[in-house]
Amino acid sequence: MHLSLEDLIAVRDGEARADSARHAASCPECIAELSRLRSLREALAALPDEPPSRDLWPVVKARATAERQHRIWIRVGWVAAGLAAVFTLLIGVRGAIEAYVEAKVARQAQALIAESQRLEQELHASERQGRVMSGRTAGTVVQLEDRIAYLDSRLSRAEGERFPSQEILGLWQERVRLLDALVSVEATGTTYVGL
Amino acid sequence: MTAVTPTSFAVPVDEITVARARAGDEAALEALFRSFEAPVYSLARRLTRSTHDAEDVLQETFLEVVRSIHRFRGDGSLAGWIRKVAVSKALMKLRRRRGSAFEETLPEDLSDDDLALGPYGPATSAAERVDLETALGRLSDVARVVIWLHDVEGYSHDEIAAMAGKTASFSKSQLARAHARLRELLAPGVREEPCT
Numbered sequence: 001m002h003l004s005l006e007d008l009i010a011v012r013d014g015e016a017r018a019d020s021a022r023h024a025a026s027c028p029e030c031i032a033e034l035s036r037l038r039s040l041r042e043a044l045a046a047l048p049d050e051p052p053s054r055d056l057w058p059v060v061k062a063r064a065t066a067e068r069q070h071r072i073w074i075r076v077g078w079v080a081a082g083l084a085a086v087f088t089l090l091i092g093v094r095g096a097i098e099a100y101v102e103a104k105v106a107r108q109a110q111a112l113i114a115e116s117q118r119l120e121q122e123l124h125a126s127e128r129q130g131r132v133m134s135g136r137t138a139g140t141v142v143q144l145e146d147r148i149a150y151l152d153s154r155l156s157r158a159e160g161e162r163f164p165s166q167e168i169l170g171l172w173q174e175r176v177r178l179l180d181a182l183v184s185v186e187a188t189g190t191t192y193v194g195l
Numbered sequence: 196m197t198a199v200t201p202t203s204f205a206v207p208v209d210e211i212t213v214a215r216a217r218a219g220d221e222a223a224l225e226a227l228f229r230s231f232e233a234p235v236y237s238l239a240r241r242l243t244r245s246t247h248d249a250e251d252v253l254q255e256t257f258l259e260v261v262r263s264i265h266r267f268r269g270d271g272s273l274a275g276w277i278r279k280v281a282v283s284k285a286l287m288k289l290r291r292r293r294g295s296a297f298e299e300t301l302p303e304d305l306s307d308d309d310l311a312l313g314p315y316g317p318a319t320s321a322a323e324r325v326d327l328e329t330a331l332g333r334l335s336d337v338a339r340v341v342i343w344l345h346d347v348e349g350y351s352h353d354e355i356a357a358m359a360g361k362t363a364s365f366s367k368s369q370l371a372r373a374h375a376r377l378r379e380l381l382a383p384g385v386r387e388e389p390c391t
Contacts, residue, residue, distance in 0.1 A: 004371070005371040005374055005375055006367055006368065006370075006371040009367075009370055009371060009374065010367075036378070037374065040346075040374065040377060040378075040381075041346045041347070043327055044327070044331075044342070044343070044346055044347050045346070045347050047241075047327065047328065048237075049203045049233040049234055049236075049237040050233065050236065050237050050240065051232060051233040051236060052232065052236045052246075052249070052250055052253060053246070054250075056232070056250060056253055056254055056257075057225055057228050057229070057232075057257075059254055060228065060253075060254050060257045060258060060261070061221070061225075063254065063258055064258055064261040064262070067258070067262070
């Protein structure tokens with residue numbers, strides 16, 4: 001019983017089982033077949049290399065350059081897209097922050113307007129009582145009323161000219177402070193209110 | 196597996212050239228191309244049996260080298276890496292050409308007059324080489340790939356199985372079939388099964 005071709009190749013390659021190797025060492029036909037297998041391997045390995053019929057380096061170089069440029073453009077595209085996204089995000093965040101601040105200022109302004117209206121009602125109630133005041137107190141009242149009138153003119157101009165909200169808020173805060181002082185003067189006859 | 200004759204990929208390449216190529220030096224990359232174009236082209240032509248496909252494989256292989264040599268760490272053989280890339284590209288070409296993994300059927304038989312090399316031996320004359328080349332060309336794609344990668348390039352059956360998506364047993368049986376077929380083509384009259 002001789003070895004199969006697969007077993008003979010395994011013997012040739014040093015990968016055969018021990019019994020196959022023993023048989024191949026003593027069987028003249030298998031030895032001859034092994035010799036033929038080795039010769040064929042040598043014949044195949046001796047086949048000469050053959051260069052391509054045309055120079056392909058310029059083609060490879062051109063394709064590599066084109067690939068590199070393509071990759072650069074893709075990278076530039078991604079960077080541009082990233083920058084656009086960041087810019088959009090910044091605008092969005094900025095818009096959101098501005099909207100939040102605006103809303104907060106508006107709430108504060110509404111509170112100040114309400115306080116201002118309450119103080120004016122209190123002032124009118126005090127005036128209806130027709131309290132007598134000294135000349136110096138009357139001077140203080142006039143001074144306060146002048147300043148309130150000036151503030152009112154600034155407020156109407158600010159709203160017409162779209163002043164920044166913080167500035168309008170400051171004017172309303174000042175108006176409330178002056179009204180509060182005026183109410184105090186009217187009520188107590190104070191002549192000095194630290195203006 | 197016993198050592199086989201070093202293939203034409205055993206090209207001496209100095210470390211300086213490799214280092215310059217890794218840094219993207221065009222002259223060094225061209226030097227590598229010049230060193231390996233014949234081995235890569237020959238390997239591709241023998242596996243694909245097509246000069247057109249072999250040229251494509253040569254281009255694709257060196258595009259991959261240009262693209263990836265900066266990642267080559269130098270802990271393996273550069274020639275081994277380039278050969279592996281070339282084999283991979285050639286197998287891909289065969290898969291695309293066939294529309295499937297490998298064609299497993301053997302091609303039609305040759306007539307006795309087609310080839311007559313006689314007993315095996317190194318192909319010394321041009322006529323003998325042509326006959327051996329012609330006989331290789333008559334093998335199925337898979338048989339030709341397996342016998343070339345195993346017997347000439349020295350790949351193990353496990354490595355061939357991994358590259359071809361088959362088993363090592365498949366590679367062994369294809370190698371035996373390839374040898375039987377070559378014997379039939381090159382030495383008509385010699386019995387197909389050597390041992391019974």
